Amino acid sequence: MKIGDVAKATGLSIKSIRYYHDIGLVQAERGDNGYREYNSSQLEALQFVQHCRELGFSIEECKDLLQLKHDPQRCASDVKRLASEHLKVLEQRMASLADLHAELSELVNQCHGGDSPDCPIIEGLSGKSCCHH
Amino acid sequence: MKIGDVAKATGLSIKSIRYYHDIGLVQAERGDNGYREYNSSQLEALQFVQHCRELGFSIEECKDLLQLKHDPQRCASDVKRLASEHLKVLEQRMASLADLHAELSELVNQCHGGDSPDCPIIEGLSGKSCCHH
DNA sequence: CTTGACTCTCCAGTTACTGGAGACTTTAAC
DNA sequence: GTTAAAGTCTCCAGTAACTGGAGAGTCAAG
Structure with a gap:
């Protein structure tokens, strides 16, 4: 092929x-x-x-999984551990994305969006530091 | 400084x-x-x-936002549009991450995790094609 | 015999940096 | 005055996981 x-x-x-x-x-x-x-x-x-x-999964993780796949001596717990770790990473990413989204959508909601230069989004981004963490 | x-x-x-x-x-x-x-x-x-x-925000978006910030003629609607577009991207990312997470956690749940090589995760990943889309 | 489709290798570019080498300047201590 | 540490500079390479393109060779059909 x-x-x-x-x-x-x-x-x-x-x-x-x-x-x-x-x-x-x-x-x-x-x-x-x-x-x-x-x-x-x-x-x-x-x-x-x-x-x-x-x-x-990253390429490195694919490598590991591929090895497990081809190993007749593998135990399911090893695979499960690898997959669970990856699940955790996914969860962390989801959580941090959700944080970003919440923060930004709050700013967007505060903005009336008209023709004036007055904009709470710019102000929020200029703010000295962020209160959310 | x-x-x-x-x-x-x-x-x-x-x-x-x-x-x-x-x-x-x-x-x-x-x-x-x-x-x-x-x-x-x-x-x-x-x-x-x-x-x-x-x-x-990406560096390119930062560039745009910075320009808006320094433009006294800006209108809030421009800023809002930029930020809203970014919100949409965040939402898409969140959705696709949620999909991945659901699919993987289903596989992980099916796996008993013992010492035998018999593993539904490996089988699921080997499957000819994915039914979820 | 030539055209088009397929394959090959190699190089550069992508994003947003980080790490390190080697050189220079400044600052603090002795 | 000297020296050592800390700070700064530029330049090069590497990261992840490819994609795009150039230039060249190969194969099948008409």
Whole structure:
């Protein structure tokens, strides 16, 4: 299977697949012409990686998960721990985004939005320090 | 005021301040020794930028906001529009993070976590395609 | 035989910085 | 007066995870 087919099958871009090859995440064999040649297990690995990336795992985490996937000695608790840690990160990001959103939307709500230069948003952003933490 | 003092006053790192100088966001004068010399209006601008960055605005957005801040002809509606657009971005990010979180936590919940290699998380990540979109 | 599609490598750019090297200046202590 | 520490300067490289593009080779169809 050549890289273009793999791209279609996985939904990854050709560039990404080459990148994953370069960093050693999922490496292909080479044909006589130098083209990358992917077999079904490499295809599966790339699909796996793509799902992990979709769920917000970093490349490093994908590497770890891929290793666990291919390790018949793995224990489910290891996988669960990794995933749970990632869940925590997601939760932290969500919380801090929610904070930002609350703060900014308060400023936006205070702003009447007319033609005058008088604007509580600018004033809020100019404020010496922020009271929310 | 020298760069170290500005760093202490604003909470920005020296590196960031120099970076902002380099990209023309907030530029300082130079003393005879070549040191950057910041006056109070530049300090204020940097504080403004720091608040904007804390609220998740990009450098480009900071540039725009800074211009609005220093424009006596500005209208509040322009500021409000910029901020509202940013709010929308924040909302999109929050929504997609929530999606990720839901999907991953479902997988994690399905996993008993014991010593066996049998793991629904790995299986879920290996799955051919994702049903949630 | 040529055209178009596909692949290759290598380089640069993205965002918003951070870290470090090597050199200079200023400040404080002795 | 000297010296050591702290502060500042510039420049280069690296981060994460790619994307875009140049220039060249390869393959299949008409």
